[in-house]
Amino acid sequence: MSAVRDLVALLAGRQDPAALAPRAWDGVISVARAEALLGTLACRLAEAPLPPPVAALFADQRAAVAVAQAQALWEAEMARRALTSERLEFVLLKGTAYAAAGLSCSEGRQIGDLDILIPWHEVGRVENELLESGWEWVKSDPYDDAYYREHMHELPPMIHRSRDRMIDVHHTILPRTHRRTPDPLVLVSEAVATADGFTVLCPVDMVCHCAAHLLADGDLQGGLRNLWDFHCLTRDFAAADPDFWDRLAARADKHELGPEVARAARLAQALYGATLPAGWSQPRAADRLYVRRLLARDDWGRPTDFLLQQAFYIRSHWMRMPPVLLARHLWTKWRRNQ
Amino acid sequence: MRYGTRLAVGPVQFRIGSDWAAPIAALNRLYAGYPRDEDRPADATVRLFAARPWRRRLRPSVQIGGDFTVPDALPLPLSMGLLAAEMGMNLQVALGWRRHLLLHASAVAKDGRAAILSGESGSGKSTLAALLGEDGWRLMGDEFTLVDPASGDALAFPRAVSLKNAAIAEVAARVDPARLGPLLAGTPKGDIRHLIPRADAVAAMHDPVRPALLLFPRFGGEAAVEPMGEGEAFVRLTEASTNYVALGETGFAALLRLVRETPAFAVSYPDSATGMALVDRLWAEAAR
């Protein structure tokens, strides 16, 4: 079996780690690193019988993730200090939200930038407060800046001048030009508080965002990690709420994300062995392409299947922009690179 | 990948893959005397590859990759494949290693105690360590020194020493030519030639050593020794560490203990002989 399939099977619990040949770990570790899943795997296999060098490496990873998560949550805390003095509320998104809410997908999870969601009408005030509290714009290119402001779902990225960490301020969860237009008012108004007083999306919205991020907002790079998030979130929420899948379907329709959520569920079933309720698992022909794209890595951690990756890359732009706008965008980018 | 090898330097097991045979053959020659465990899973993977398929044969140039890569890293000509391998290995350790506090420092040991030499490239820390390693000291490493947070001990990372420019002739005059790698002339870092550490240094590479001296060498200028305060040593070593921030409180406690328990000195020296004499003098004083 290939390393990427071993990795998926280990996460899903289908592969007995003790039965893996010692040298097979090389590929599993390299692929897990490339997919930002090494910490997740290290936590998943914390109690498993492993070759001693692998056990030691995984212990290192668990310790490193604990530090990295503390740093990520600290960024959220510093954003809170900057914004709440002006009574500006924000919702944590993605990795920081999962960690703040103590959700199982955050175990061992790498967290990149701080992603927050704010109401559209507060964008100007939030921007000002962040600039006053030590955040700065990353790029000053006027085209990019205007592009972000007109068409994207977030402000241009900002970085904190002393802590050197990025914040992405979203006012909705998909680009404004995207074919799907989720309802940001619902997202903010139904957000829920965590034990530490942060705010995160409510379960159905969190899963819709996760599916949008996985399938509608990019070319599926890092997709295995995002799909793992989706799998853990739906599994845990459904265990706590018997009506969860029905409520999820209704909410996904409201956000125009029905097809994305359904596909994410089928992919989670195919790769991580998710249990789906009746009616959720009729496979579609294109699912096979998605699985192939998600598994496109060789045993050295290198991306493979170049043409398929290109196809998904083009699709991601196609989804995000109407054709005329896309053409103009690519033309400007191309001309500037000449 | 088409060609590959596995080797262990200190606590790190590497898997190195390459599109070409030559860099792997050169590595296997340099590391022939190192202990090998073919079944041990790798901690770090290095890939040497052609940026475009035709670059395998046509003006072949080696791109450095692996678990960690540097964006926009320039490829090297295949004749410098050994340097590419070494840079790839360093990169994985610098960016990926989390078990120990990693100091960008050379180290030598005697009687179960270590002198750690920290400095920028050009400070002469590599050359001094290499020369001391031929002069009654055990070479622990010319590039990285690892500090075990649990014990406070220093651990060796005795990769093949990367001799640069004038240091090549200086060291070559003292060692068996069989211990030298090929001359890599005109690399982006100047001329480079690798030195295989002495067999006893390789055999002892897993033996932990208690730090006894922290030195901050500076090549050039009058011979001078200046005691360094704990605060300055701490700040300098945070800057010399690639994983201090990532280790969190573990790194903080390890570094605090190191600077509190180990006397530190800034050392300037005009030439290697003087530098070695200063190290020996400080060592004799520290041993008392």
Place this chain on the structure above:
Amino acid sequence: MADRTYRAAPPDALCVEPLGDLTLIFDRRSTQTHIVVSPMPEILAAMGADGCNAAAVAARLAAAFDLGDADGAQALVAERLVELAELGLVAPV
């Protein structure tokens, strides 16, 4: 400018280690190491668990140290409090 009230980080969040002329403050919440000099550690110690403004901190410090005139001391403490807030070691209440 109004004299803002801050609260210091709880003592178990910090590891404070004097090192020569410097003081290292390791913050377990952020995992950052802050390298500070006097009077930063003294200000944190004087604040204890209470919400304090610069006037209150200056008054507490004056009891233990000679700080010169009261207005000057308060202005100096106010500046340091802003810096401590930027480091996250004190938070506005």
